[in-house]
Amino acid sequence: MFEILIIMFAGMALGLIVKNQKTILAFTERLTMVAIYLLLFLLGQSVAGNDKVISNFAYIGWQSFLLTLCCIAGSVICSYLLHIFLFKEKED
């Protein structure tokens, strides 16, 4: 899946070149949303064909939520330490 990074870099290079072309940029922005909508529609469609996901949807949902809570807790604790050691003295 490294190819997606290369493709993204190619896009960034092109983006730098067409930086001031407002119409092109408005068009890419709209096309980006269309691609996201299409891909999520397709993701929904492939999920529908997967009985494992459908029959365990509530369970999968809770696991995802629990994972998120852990990730948020971890980053909030880290940012709290940063706040105490670096940012707080500036406020006082």
Added chain:
Amino acid sequence: MRGSLIIVSFFVAGLFSALYGFSLISLFKSDPSVYALYLLMFLVGVGIGSDSHVWTVLKRINFEILLVPCCVIVGTLLGAAFYFFLTNELPLADALAIGSGFGYYSLSSIVISKIRNETLGTMALISNISREIFTLIATPILVKFFGKLSPIASGGATSMDTTLPVIAKFSGREYAVISVFSGVVLTILVPFIITLIYRFVSL
């Protein structure tokens, strides 16, 4: 918030249309979503490259401000590892990769569903959307107990746009710059970190 509702509704529409017999995927010989993903990554790249806002924000890099997104990455990965040891439900790489969406649910769910499977893609979608929603709701409480950086950490990649207004309101306008900076850095890094995790974490 409106954006996330639209995105979820496309996912749900795909789900139900397929359950009731309309399948776009079966019209193609090979999976069309791979090419749609390539197109999306290209467009996301164009968006980042052409955004003068991104470049001005990135020029403000100094050591302290750079520590904020670093904190979010380290904290998120530690949290995901904790989840792995706590539940043992998912392989470590999957827990880390889903966490590394940092709230950027559209991209992370799509990339993960392509690299792994739709079950994990769905988990990435639910997990990263709840990161955004949680931040929108909990920011006042977070600021009160964990300081003004905490909603920026909680918001992850969303702190540059969807959760920015609520962060600016409760942490103060002077934190809006840090918030945008952290969100931009994380947004750019999401595809890199996910790909790297699947490349190097084999547990």
